[in-house]
Amino acid sequence: MSLEAIPSKILYIDLSSRSFWVKDRHELFQKYLGGAGVAIKLLHEEIKPNVDPLSADNVIVFTVGPLTGMYPLASKTVAMFKSPLTGNLGESHAGGRSAISIRMAGYGGIVIKGASDRPIYLAIHGDKVSFRDASTLWGMRSSYTVGRVLREFESGAGIRSIMRIGRAGERLVSYACVVTETYRHFGRLGLGAVWGSKRLKALVISGRRSIKPKDPKLYREVYNSIFDAVTKSPLMKKYHELGTSMNITPLNKLRALPTRNLKEAHFEDADKISGEAFAERFLGRRVACAHCPVSCIHLAILREPYVTEPYFYKTTMISYDYELIYALGSMLRLSSPEGLLKLIDEVEKEGLDAMSCGVALAWATEMLERGLITKDDLNGITLKWGDFDSYIRAVDQLVEQSTEFYKALAKGVEYASKRYGGEEFALSFGGNEMPGYHTGPAAHIGYLTGARHSHLDGAGYSIDEKSLASNVKLNVEQIVDSLIKEESWRQILSSLVICYFARGIYRPDMVVKALKPLGYDLNEEDLNRLGIEILREKYRFKFREGFDIKKLKLPKRVSETPSPSGQISPEFVMEGVNLYIKKLNLE
Amino acid sequence: MMVSSRLSVVDVDLCVGCQSCMFACTRRFGEGGLSKSSIHVRSAGGFERGFVVIVCKACEDPPCARVCPTDALRLRIGGGVILRKEKCIGCGNCVKACVIGAVFWDDESNKPVICIHCGYCAKFCPYGVIKLETQEGGKA
Ligand code: SF4
Ligand code: SF4
Ligand code: SF4
Numbered sequence: 001m002s003l004e005a006i007p008s009k010i011l012y013i014d015l016s017s018r019s020f021w022v023k024d025r026h027e028l029f030q031k032y033l034g035g036a037g038v039a040i041k042l043l044h045e046e047i048k049p050n051v052d053p054l055s056a057d058n059v060i061v062f063t064v065g066p067l068t069g070m071y072p073l074a075s076k077t078v079a080m081f082k083s084p085l086t087g088n089l090g091e092s093h094a095g096g097r098s099a100i101s102i103r104m105a106g107y108g109g110i111v112i113k114g115a116s117d118r119p120i121y122l123a124i125h126g127d128k129v130s131f132r133d134a135s136t137l138w139g140m141r142s143s144y145t146v147g148r149v150l151r152e153f154e155s156g157a158g159i160r161s162i163m164r165i166g167r168a169g170e171r172l173v174s175y176a177c178v179v180t181e182t183y184r185h186f187g188r189l190g191l192g193a194v195w196g197s198k199r200l201k202a203l204v205i206s207g208r209r210s211i212k213p214k215d216p217k218l219y220r221e222v223y224n225s226i227f228d229a230v231t232k233s234p235l236m237k238k239y240h241e242l243g244t245s246m247n248i249t250p251l252n253k254l255r256a257l258p259t260r261n262l263k264e265a266h267f268e269d270a271d272k273i274s275g276e277a278f279a280e281r282f283l284g285r286r287v288a289c290a291h292c293p294v295s296c297i298h299l300a301i302l303r304e305p306y307v308t309e310p311y312f313y314k315t316t317m318i319s320y321d322y323e324l325i326y327a328l329g330s331m332l333r334l335s336s337p338e339g340l341l342k343l344i345d346e347v348e349k350e351g352l353d354a355m356s357c358g359v360a361l362a363w364a365t366e367m368l369e370r371g372l373i374t375k376d377d378l379n380g381i382t383l384k385w386g387d388f389d390s391y392i393r394a395v396d397q398l399v400e401q402s403t404e405f406y407k408a409l410a411k412g413v414e415y416a417s418k419r420y421g422g423e424e425f426a427l428s429f430g431g432n433e434m435p436g437y438h439t440g441p442a443a444h445i446g447y448l449t450g451a452r453h454s455h456l457d458g459a460g461y462s463i464d465e466k467s468l469a470s471n472v473k474l475n476v477e478q479i480v481d482s483l484i485k486e487e488s489w490r491q492i493l494s495s496l497v498i499c500y501f502a503r504g505i506y507r508p509d510m511v512v513k514a515l516k517p518l519g520y521d522l523n524e525e526d527l528n529r530l531g532i533e534i535l536r537e538k539y540r541f542k543f544r545e546g547f548d549i550k551k552l553k554l555p556k557r558v559s560e561t562p563s564p565s566g567q568i569s570p571e572f573v574m575e576g577v578n579l580y581i582k583k584l585n586l587e
Numbered sequence: 588m589m590v591s592s593r594l595s596v597v598d599v600d601l602c603v604g605c606q607s608c609m610f611a612c613t614r615r616f617g618e619g620g621l622s623k624s625s626i627h628v629r630s631a632g633g634f635e636r637g638f639v640v641i642v643c644k645a646c647e648d649p650p651c652a653r654v655c656p657t658d659a660l661r662l663r664i665g666g667g668v669i670l671r672k673e674k675c676i677g678c679g680n681c682v683k684a685c686v687i688g689a690v691f692w693d694d695e696s697n698k699p700v701i702c703i704h705c706g707y708c709a710k711f712c713p714y715g716v717i718k719l720e721t722q723e724g725g726k727a
Binding site for chain 2: 002003005069070071072100103104147148151157158159181182183208209210211212213216217219220223227231284285286287288289290291292293294295297299317
């Protein structure tokens with residue numbers, strides 16, 4: 001069956017009663033496009049105020065957009081839920097095959113409610129939805145194995161997505177992630193723990209539909225121009241060649257690469273773990289998300305000899321990216337690329353958000369260094385900068401939550417530092433751990449205000465970088481204006497689920513063109529207005545759930561360690577945060 | 588002298604699994620998505636192992652045509668087959684006969700889709716994995 005170009009069907013699943021139903025929500029997709037826009041509306045509808053994020057009352061929303069399956073790089077799935085890490089809006093995006101599979105199965109979105117009483121996994125093949133027993137998968141030590149089992153058992157090779165959680169999600173670590181296709185993640189804000197609390201181990205989805213545009217001829221023309229731009233643009237080439245890890249070297253040169261829990265913003269051994277070093281020594285394969293010709297996913301090959309068996313090797317493929325190298329590398333001062341790969345692999349197996357995990361381990365190392373905790377708190381492990389073995393063992397203990405300290409750390413550095421001290425150097429922004437850009441005040445205003453608390457919210461780092469390059473210091477109002485402008489446009493991109501790497505191609509005029517043959521009649525102004533509206537909808541949800549600027553604080557460490565833009569003033573940052581909220585004009 | 592063409596997989600190790608080729612094949616009909624695609628790319632058992640590109644090999648004596656009870660699959664010049672839709676009864680025998688799985692199914696028309704070796708997909712493969720090759724003296 002072919003679908004209409006504007007998505008409409010939402011699949012609702014109730015895990016408590018093991019039932020499902022489909023509703024036509026054409027009006028939502030007509031007005032809010034898809035992705036982030038539709039997800040925030042559904043979240044408002046589905047989640048009652050003040051529910052416990054780890055209770056059956058939390059709801060998981062997945063959405064894709066009208067460009068998914070139609071144009072290249074509209075390849076992300078947006079997940080929204082209430083975050084167990086921040087207690088507020090949770091938003092996380094992942095690629096892989098997730099978005100294409102959801103759309104090709106016939107849906108614009110999926111809403112998962114309730115909780116199962118025993119481990120379960122969902123198999124969605126087109127219209128067929130099955131609730132399958134996942135007792136055997138529960139507790140498996142590696143998220144790779146779970147993927148392998150499901151790959152053998154379920155149909156749909158090549159047109160399916162296999163999402164799953166690791167032990168971290170089962171054991172409700174607040175920053176557990178959901179892994180999709182082994183190497184992509186709904187990384188931030190703890191979606192994995194929400195799955196764990198619902199006893200949802202995995203979700204397999206597949207389909208093979210086609211989609212009828214309103215104007216097929218125009219559709220092919222626009223397609224060709226986008227494809228051309230994507231495959232010829234130098235912008236995309238960099239993502240293909242070195243991938244995001246190309247950022248290590250320039251950010252380090254700039255002195256904006258957080259190192260040793262941000263005691264410094266420069267890593268003396270950065271050249272050993274840079275994108276160039278990985279590409280030259282370890283790169284084994286590049287892969288792509290479905291319907292994305294760029295292929296920015298970089299897999300390293302790690303070959304480890306067995307100590308006991310001569311000429312026996314364990315060969316592992318491990319995906320790396322800028323954020324992982326920052327959080328598990330420079331933050332922990334790891335200069336051994338092999339050690340770093342092993343640590344990344346461990347984090348991947350357990351299903352943790354690499355960024356939160358790295359920041360948590362960095363904070364714990366400093367806690368031990370200052371004598372605020374002891375070896376006993378760490379169950380005998382001495383965390384030491386650069387000692388990857390100790391970190392690998394600590395990840396296991398963290399997931400096991402073998403001591404009171406690990407239990408607290410599993411709830412994030414903000415929570416743990418409230419109990420154990422060390423708040424001044426706990427790099428938490430509204431409950432979420434810091435991304436890897438210490439570029440200047442705009443980045444930090446962005447971390448505190450962004451809905452996803454990601455460096456990709458409003459791209460503060462790039463505002464800082466531009467101001468550095470042009471040697472023009474921006475005042476607080478200028479920073480806030482550019483953050484809001486960028487972030488509201490990003491609401492459109494993430495409603496169309498366009499990968500942010502393609503933002504240089506999907507500029508406003510291109511988006512207008514791409515939407516036309518599908519049957520949307522929107523101009524640039526309409527899009528800008530809608531972007532702001534979606535951003536405001538998110539804030540309405542945040543405030544409803546108790547978001548409070550007065551409770552937000554810039555970690556002291558941020559203002560102590562100079563950034564390339566100079567010493568960061570907490571007053572300046574907080575003024576920016578206040579102005580940001582004021583300018584959004586929520587009432 | 589007859590000139591014919593066929594799609595060939597030049598180097599599967601270059602494939603990144605982007606599936607641009609699959610989407611291109613359905614787009615020949617002005618549609619998005621995949622239901623009309625006659626090329627399929629899947630992982631070789633996990634992304635880390637690379638990919639498998641499944642497409643009609645243009646058999647000279649095609650088993651898919653041999654098992655067709657209504658003669659709906661006519662031999663194509665240069666190998667492979669062409670579907671005569673009006674004759675096809677949707678029995679699915681051809682699907683089973685092609686051991687490499689290159690007969691795909693379009694649920695909408697309830698008929699097979701098999702590569703016609705037009706090469707449209709190859710234009711959208713950014714990595715040169717697949718190529719349309721022309722050969723002289725193709726057999727019918
Ligand atoms: S569909 Fe299969 S059996 Fe038929 S010609 Fe192609 S490869 Fe041969
Ligand atoms: S050659 Fe033509 S028919 Fe065959 S797979 Fe490519 S686009 Fe489809
Ligand atoms: S377009 Fe080329 S690289 Fe992409 S999946 Fe097809 S064959 Fe592989």
